[in-house]
Structures are given as structure tokens and as C-alpha cells.
Amino acid sequence: MMQRAATGTGPILSALVQNAGQQNRGMATLKAISIRLKSVKNIQKITQSMKMVSAAKYSRAERELKQARPYGEGTQQFYEKAEIAAAEQTEPKKLLIAMTSDRGLCGAVHTGVARNIRNELAQDSSNIKVFCVGDKSRAILQRLYGKNIIMVANEVGRLPPTFLDASKIATEIMKSGYEFTEGKIVYNKFRSVVSYALSHIPIFSAPVVESSQKLVQYDSLDADVIQSYLEFSLASLLFYAMKEGACSEQSSRMTAMDNASKNAGEMIEKLTLTFNRTRQAVITRELIEIISGAAALD
Template sequence: MFARTSALVFLPQCGQVRNMATLKDITIRLKSIKNIQKITKSMKMVAAAKYARAERQLKPARVYGNGAVALYEKAEIHAPEGVANKHLLIGVSSDRGLCGAVHSNVAKAIKAKIATLTGEGKEVMVVNVGDKLRNILQRTHGNYLLLSCKEVGRKPPTFTDASIVATELLNMGYEFDQGAVIYNRFRSVISYKTDEKPIFSIDTVANSENMGIYDDIDADVLRNYQEFALVNIIYFGLKESTTSEQSARMTAMDSASKNASEMIDKLTLTFNRTRQAVITKELIEIISGAAAL
């Protein structure tokens, strides 16, 4: 009789401790997910405010980019085949993450261009604007990096920021024939596309056949225009990429908040079921103990 009573008392205690541990684990996990959800909701609100400001500033910034390449398009400027052996790629991203595939898409486009150009025997160098892009390219294409720019994305980009990047590039003295600024072009709040704008050296523009449609252009004027056009295109790329980044981050944080809500609902249901199982088991033990007496 004593042995049977010991068994009745001992076994339920182990089960109760095990269930209590499970309930405690679920409670801790629920608390953790709720805290994460608060963070993602806050980040979504911040991203939404930054996105609204970036979208307002994007429209006037597009005038800079489109105006800068207008001369290239109207004069049909392009580097002669077999002569343009040096290419410069300027990739625009930022220093901040949690924005989907914004940075990796630019890196993917740059890697594809490098593979194509090097396959044709061309020399390629890369200027990356943003630490995230540098981290991606450094692992596999570090030997192509010419210049890396940090402190991008913490504040809305300005024309001064673009001027600093262009000045650093020009001061390095790297001579290239043609190239491209690769960035994420904003399309809508849920959509963006990796795009590029062409850039050319002063010699390439000056020696273009179609430049004859314009009056004689002084060399200093052409040099100033080329430098100003480079700054404009970089500024345009920064504004487009910033708007795309903020919209992508807002979308990503919204998805993360919804996923957290789903996990909270599932864990709450699991918690209630586990707690109900513990209560039911305790009632059965009480009834069984009373019946044994």
C-alpha cells in the first residue's frame, strides 16, 4: 500500500515540474517576440517618415540626373569600340541593413558587369558608396575596389555628399574611358529596379563624332561640365537609392511585424493548451488520489 501511494505521489510531481518548465519557456519566448515586435513596429514608423521625406526630395533630384545625361543622349556619345578599355563602375548603396535585397541587388549587377567586361579583356575598377556594398564585394571582388565611401544612409544625402565622392574620385587621378553609376531606381512603395546611368571621360566626350553639332566648346568648359555631370549623376543615384532603401525597409519591417503577430498567436495558443493540460492533469491526480483513499 505504501509503495503504491509513493508512486502516485512521486510521478505526478515530475510531470508537473516538466509542464511548468515548458510554460516558463513559452512565456519567455512570448516576451522576447513581443519585444522584437515593438522594435520592428518602431522601425517601420521611422522608415515610413524617412520614406515620405525621401520621396518628396526625389522628384527635383531626378532633374539633375536626367539633365546630366541629356547631352550624352542627344549627341549619342559612346566610346569607340576597341578603344574603351578602362571602365569605372560606381555602386550606390548605404551603411544600413534590414531593407531586403537592396544592397545585394546592386552588388549582383556590379558582379555581372565585371564578369562581362573582364571577359572582353577590359580593365574594370569599382567605386562603392556605402559600407554594405563594400562588405559584399570585398569577399569575392576586393581586387576591383578603387575607392570606398562610408557614412552613407545615416542622414538624407545632399549634393555636398555627392560632391565629396566625385572630388575624391577625381583627385585619385584614375583615368577611365567610360563607366556607369549603378543604383536602385525607385518605382513604387513596394517596387524598385536596379538601373544604371552612363558616365564618360572628358576625352571620350571631346572626341565624339556627334559633338560637332554644338559650337566649339572650350576645354575648360567641357571639363567643368563633365565634373558637374558626374556629381549630378551620383547625387541622382543617392536619392533614388535612398528612397528605394527606405521603402524596402518599411515593407520589410511591416512583414516582420506581421510575422511576429502570427508567432505570438501560435505561442499563445500553445501556452493556453499546455496550461489547460496541466490543470486537467492536476484534477485527475486529485480525483485519483481521493478514489485511492
């Protein structure tokens, strides 16, 4: 009798163990979905907060950009009126200034600047040096063209750029010891809240400016005056490019965080639907097991 009783209860015990395993798997799936749903909701809160912060910073950056534009436009007009241009040489020495920052999560703002410089270095990197303003450009260019980077300016982008910051960068460029014949500042030019354009500003060394034929129209232009103006003009152009880049960065970050928040919202809806369907399936399976067990006992 005991053998028959053991034999009779064997299938029941195995069915109970199997049902318990299925229930645990269902609960594990619900727990995993719940954890994922909670993490996505937290990410959405962060992206929404970053969007609000970027919107406030963008408004300030746009106001300051309007005040900084005369610095850059006035300096460029002087070079245009004086018709200053680099002379054609067999082996020109170029200086490229990458205008980026240390902060990310702003789309392809920094990548576009670094890609433009990287394409130019890919053609001929023997006589080209790069000055990286911001750590993002250094991180992209260092792996392949680390030997072409002469200096890096860090701690850029955490606070709004000032003319003092631009003056320090201009001083370091002048003191670097690299005598370039031509150069340019690669930066992002702000157009609107949803668009910016990659642009560049030419810069010139003292010998190139002194060789201009139209400088004789100006009185009292000796070497010291030209050197002082070159230092001021370089700082002005850097300040203007930094303001353009900062405004483009904040607008791009605001757009990127808005898109991230929308994507997180869509993911929350899908995860919520999956969670409800899975929970309903678990409840339905448990009800079927209870009803089947009650029917078996009858």
C-alpha cells in the same frame, strides 16, 4: 512491520516523484513558451516603430527625389544630344559605381545592386574597378572581388543624401587615378511605394567626351570647360542616383517592416494558442492527480 510499511510506501513515493517531475516539465514548457511569446511581442513593437519611422522618411525622400530628378535627367539628355559614347576598344577599362548605403533591414535593395556587379565581374574582372557607395555593397563584394574595389564611401544612408555628399564622392573618383574608358552607376530606380527597378547610368571620361563630333556645336568648349562640366555632371548623376536609391530603400524598408509585423502577429497568435493549450493540459493533469490521490486515500 517496518519492512512491510517501507515496502508499502515505496510505490507511493515513486509516484509522487514522477508526478513532480511531470509537473516541472510542464512548467518548464510554459516558461519557455512565455519567454518566446514575450520576445516576439517585443520584436513586433520594434518592427512597427521602424515602419512608422520609415514611412516618415519615405515621404521626405519622395519629395526630395522630385526636386533632384532634373539634375540627373538634364545631364543624361546632354550626353544623348551630344551622342557621346565610349569607343570600342580591345581591352576597355570599366568603372562600376555601386549605389547602396550602410543600413540594412530593407529587403533586397542592396543585394540586387551587388549581384548585378558581381555577375559582371564573374565574366571578366581583369579590367574592371568598383567604387562602393555604402558599406553593404562592400560587404557583399569584398570576399570574392576585394582586389577590384578601389574605394568605399561610408556613413551613407543615416542621413538624407545631399549634393555636397555627391560632390565629395565625385572628387574622390576624379582623384583616384584610375583612368577608365567607360563606366556606369548601378542604382535602384524608384517606381512606386511597392516597386523599384535596377537601373544604370553611363558615365564618361574626359577623352571620350572630347572626342565627340557634335561638341563643336557649342562655343568656347576648351579642355578646362569640359573638365569642369564633367565634374559637375558626375556629381549631379551621383546625387540623382543617391536620391533614387534612398527613396527605394525607405519604401522597401517600410514594406519589409510591415511584413515583419504581420508575421510577428501570426506567430503571437500561434504561441498564445500553444501556451493556453499547454497550461490547460498542466491544470487538467494536476486535477487528475489530486482526484486520483483523494480516491486512493478513500
